Amino acid sequence: MRTLIALLSLSLSLFANADEKLKVVTSFSILADITQKIAGEKLELHNLVSPDADAHVYQPSAEDAKAVFAADLIIANGLGFEPWLQRLIASTEAPGTRVDASAGVVPLMLNEEGQRVADPHAWQSLANAEIYVRNISNALSQADPANAAYYAERSKAYIDQIHTLLGETRVRMTQLPEAQRTIITSHDAFSYLGQAYGLSFIAPQGLSTEDEPSAADVAALIRQIRSDEVRAVFVENIREPRLIQQIATEGGAMVGGTLYSDALASSGPASSYLGMFKHNIDTLLAALNP
Structure with missing residues (x-):
């Protein structure tokens, strides 16, 4: 009887874990939208810097710190855009995986106060946006392999939309x-x-x-x-x-x-x-x- 109860408890636990959504934190609203377009309802998303808000002057709240600590995946822009994020991860000792959506982008180097620094605003290029989508899709698939095919299908559809807008924009800008x-x-x-x-x-x-x-x-x-x-x-x-x-x-x-x-x-x-x-x-x- 004890063995049966133990097996039943283990089965229920596994079922609950399989049904539990991936917990994802995004650093600002643009990443939140791209991530949501790829993942749909497969995740529990908490975004840090809201729409119409300035990420450069962001101050984390207690709720944000709690979400970062609980996250399976933390999706950032990188390229120095969120200097506060690594401090937030360190202060909360968050165990989740951080992924920089801009990884692989060739950064523009600009003069800033006498120094050459990377411009973090890479999402303003649609060509870079495709890199963002692939990085986010890969990170979601690694964190949640059961839904990898779902993420791949939706990211492909999203990249198709990017290509369409890219073609339209090239013509219009001439x-x-x-x-x-x-x-x-x-x-x-x-x-x-x-x-x-x-x-x-x-x-x-x-x-x-x-x-x-x-x-x-x-x-x-x-x-x-x-x-x-x-x-x-x-x-x-x-x-x-x-x-x-x-x-x-x-x-x-x-x-x-x-x-x-x-x-x-x-x-x-x-x-x-x-x-x-x-x-x-x-x-x-x-x-x-x-």
């Missing part, structure tokens, strides 16, 4: 005149987009929104807007718009709309990664085309 390819944004988050389509993005702030621009930097940017006859400047959803509005007014340019840099929108078309990318292209073309 419409933009050479004279209107200098673009002003709040912080330096769009270099990968610029590299892909021959655009020059200039910002008063550096790679991190924590870097406050000097008065001299702002004045130089205003002079450049006037001399290059830049038509429009763009605010970002994660930044307070007053500085960009001031630069536009003094430079004689218009505010061309809102771009999504480091976070998705809380609602609307830009609340998904592919929707965000398409919104940014739509906004740029609407403001800069003759």
